[in-house]
Amino acid sequence: MLSTKQVSWLKGAVFVLALAPLLRMVYLTVTGQLVDPLEFITRGTGDWTLYFLCMVLAVTPLRKLSGWNWLIKLRRMLGLYVFFYSFLHFMTFLWFDHFFDVQEMLKDVLKRPFITVGFIAFVLLIPLAVTSTNGMIKRLGGKRWQWLHRLVYVIAPLAILHFWWMKAGKHNFTQPIIFGSVLGALLLARLYWWVATRRNMA
Template sequence: MLTTKQVSWIKGAVFVLALAPLARMVYLTVTGQLVDPLEFITRGTGDWTLYFLCMVLAVTPLRKLSGQNWLIKLRRMLGLYVFFYGFLHFMTFLWFDHFFDVQEMWKDVLKRPFITVGFIAFVLLIPLAVTSTNGMIKRLGGKRWQWLHRLVYVIAPLAILHFWWMKAGKHNFTEPIIFGTIIGILLLMRVWWAIRSARKA
C-alpha cells in the first residue's frame, strides 16, 4: 500500500498533467499554428471531457481488480476535470459560435439533436461538480449523495450519443465506437458486480 505522502504526490502529478491538454491548445492557438483554431479547441475540449469521463468510470473497476484502494482518492479530482473540460467545450459553443447570444444558443440547442443531448449531459454535470465537496456530502448525507452522483451513468451514454451524432455528418464512427465500447464495458462491469452482490445478499 502507498503512504499518504506518496498518494499526495500522485494526486499532484495527475492535477498538473490534467492541465497539459489545455496548455497545448492555448499554446498552439496563441502561436498561430492552427488552420482552424475554433474546430481544434471545440474538438479538443470535447475529446478530453470524454477521456476524463472514461478515467472516472475506470477508477472503481481498477480499484476492485487491483486491490489498490488509494485509487478512489483520484476520482473526485478526475470528476472535476470532466466538468472543467465540459465547461470549456460548452463555452466554445456559446462564445465562438454564438458570441454569448443566449437566445440564438437556445434555438441551436433545440434545433440540432446532437447539441441537445450534449447540452443535457453538461447540465447534469453541474450538480455533480457543485456537490463534490466534503461539506456537501455531509449536508446531503452519504446515501443521497451517492444516488445523485449516479447521474454519471446517464451522462456517459448521453455524451457518447452527442459524439456519435456529431460524427454522423462526417460518416466517421471510429472514435465514437471506441469511446462507446470503453464506457459500455465499464458500465457493464458495475451491472455484473451489482447482480453478484444481490445474489449473495
C-alpha cells in the same frame, strides 16, 4: 500500499498533467500553428471530456481488480476535470458560435439534436461538480449523494450519443465506437459488481 505523502504527490502530478491538454491547445492557438483553431479547441475539449469520463468510470474496476484502494482518492479530482473540460467545450460553443447570445444559443440547442443531448449531459454534470466537496456530502447524506452521482450513468450515454451524431455528418464513426465500447465495458463492469454485491447481501 501508498503512503499519505505518496498519494498527495500523485494527486499533485495528476492535477498538473490534466492541465497539459489545455496548455497545448492554448499554445498552438496563440502561436498560430492551427488552420482552424475553433474546430481544434471544440474537438479537443470534447475529446478530453470523454477521456476523463473514461478515467472516472475506470477507477472502481481498476481498484477492485488490482486492490489499489488509493485510486479512489483520485476519482473526485478526475470527475472535476470532466466538468472542467466540458465547461470549456460548452463555452467554446457559446462564445465563438453565438457570441454569448444565450437566446440564440438555446434556439440552436433545441434545433439540433446532437447539441441537445450534449447540452443535457453538460447540465447534468453541474450538480455533480457542485456537490463534490466533503461539506456537500455531509449536507446531502451519503445515500442521497450516491444516488445523485449515479447521474453519471445517464451522462455517459448522452455524451457518446452527442459525439456519434456530431460525427455522423462526416461519416466518421471510429472514435465514437471506441469511446462507446470503452464506456460500455466500464459501465457493464460496475453493473456486474453491483449485482454481485446485492446477491451477497441477500
